[in-house]
Amino acid sequence: MKIEGSVALVTGANRGIGLAFCRALLARGAAKVFAGVREPEDFTEPGLEPLRLDVTDLGQIADAARTASDAAIVINNAGIQAGPGLLEGDLDGARQELEVNYLGTWAVSRAFAPVLAAHGGGALVNMLSVASWRSTWRFPSYAASKAAQWSLTNAFRVALREQGTLVVGVHVGWVDTDATMSVDEPKTDAAEVAARTMDAIARDEPEVLVDETARRVRAALSGPLDLLYPTP
Template sequence: MEIEGAVAVVTGANRGIGLAFTRALLARGAAKVYAGVRDPARAQEPGVTALPLDVTDDEQIAAAAEAAADATIVVNNAGIQAGVALLDGTLEGARREMEVNYFGTWAVTRAFAPVLAANGGGALVNMLSVASWRVNMRWPGYAASKAAEWSLTNALRVGLRPQGTLVVGVHVGFVDTDATAGVDAPKTAAGEVAALTLDALGRDEPEVLVDEVSRQVRAALSGPVELLEPAR
């Protein structure tokens, strides 16, 4: 997939990994980048086109697909961590995580798949996590939503192949963003996530394992279940 001259849509683009993607795409010569955000006033990055896009709002999704009818790359980055405990409290936060991370990705993809097809196939990038595969005691609802999103990504890879769309799943451990400010663990810079993903996109690779922990956990999927538990 050629980045130079491409037209990209990035959801959750106003900060963190989404903002890093918008910057990296522009730096590599993308002709246009639509920044999908719930509040367009917060999309102040020079060179981007703000696009009102709440991934849980069907009307906004449809309007975004119409406005960005020239898109050749869609980056499903929007996501939340609600911090739901495993055995205490309500499950409302976990329902929101599933609604945004899983159903939101699915809804955006459904709307933009015909757009990508009309523009030659293009590419769909889903921002996943090592939590797709690994036990996460701190954020079990988030991990479950990412596991569901990984399964969806695999289905989309097969389903969109006939129209020539490359589907890319991106896995990484902790990334240095606002969401992980309270986490005392090694973190990957958001810019590195974006850079390595665009490198892989340029090579037409369907999966990106950004850091060592994602590579180790991916390799452990065929091993004993204990290997998928977090280190103590």
Template sequence: MRRSSPQSLTETMIMDINGSVALVTGANRGIGMAFTEALLAHGAAKVYAGVRDLNAALNPRLTPLQLDVTDEGQVDAAARAAADVNIVVNNAGVIGGPSLMQGSLDGARREMEVNYLGTWAVSRAFAPVLAGNGGGALVNMLSVTSWVAHRRFPSYAASKSAQWSLTNAFRMALREQGTLVVGVHAGYVDTELAAEVDSPKIDAGDVAEAAMSGLLNDEPEVLVDEVTRNVRAALSGDLEILYANR
């Protein structure tokens, strides 16, 4: 929910997670599960766990909600069922596209369908819900690859770049209704999604906690780790420097 800042003489609104009602997509594992735990730890009154399989093992404090973000019927049904939501976390994501020079493009299409179009469908369906509940917040789980291409995962990076652009569009579109739109960017996270990656990884709980801090401080972008902060800072520089070690 949004509340007036007691330190301000103006009516500036800031986010308050305590007592809020949240929805997290892709909530049954990894970063999604960490988001649900962080929201509960910060006092959320109810957290809907958006999952494709209602039989998935979940924290009993969560409210399961069947939600395949690629199924617009399920997305619309979720928006009706969770009409009390004031925080929406778009976390559902997949990786599994082909290499740059060979392999079927079906995996790349799936990444775009889930990571980009799924975020679009959920955000659009829940925008009026957030407006009706005082504005609230829309949180999109992005990536450092929103800004930098990846030779090994080219289609995943492209889907995250598209998702970042979409996040910025929603930030502009939802400003008038008082909705805070937050993009959360991180490097490799220690989850099943990055299990085959042999690189330093950060903890999913740290990602979720950084996002909570961003919410509480009305930050439009959350840069979770140093890798992400360095890439973000390098965007205005020479491409040869940005891609020197990639």
């Protein structure tokens, strides 16, 4: 679909990948970009329309759908990593991850589906992860929430096909943001994630494999488990 001249909404837009999405949309000629943030009064990024949006609050989601009723692109980027390790720790963080990463995406997508339909179908983009396909004992609940979000993305792709909505799943390994400062692994720049996603929207492509990690893990899904979980 055409990004130039369109109206877009990005959730979790205050920093990191979400802010990179907003900047990329403006750079590609979007007419207006709503930045979904928890505290719009503290958001000062030029060129964006701050919009109060906690994706776990159904009232705020409904208000956002009314305010951004002209949106043709919706990017579900809001996400958290708060869960415990596999064998110890409080499960409340795991519940938070499901509420934000999975149920939040579901609620926003459901609310904006008719908005997108009213504008010819548009595009619904979900920020996923390599963790959608490959779990880890260090962050099992985060990976589970992303696996659920991937499944949900596929369900929306089928359900919204008739109304002409492009549903895009974005997969990547580690991204260089504030949240990954302590991670000593190769990282992709957030701007690169955004740029590749904009290319996918413009080309009507349903899946974005941003980095080599995403491409390798995606290919391994059809092989034996040793490809996903090699023995040390």
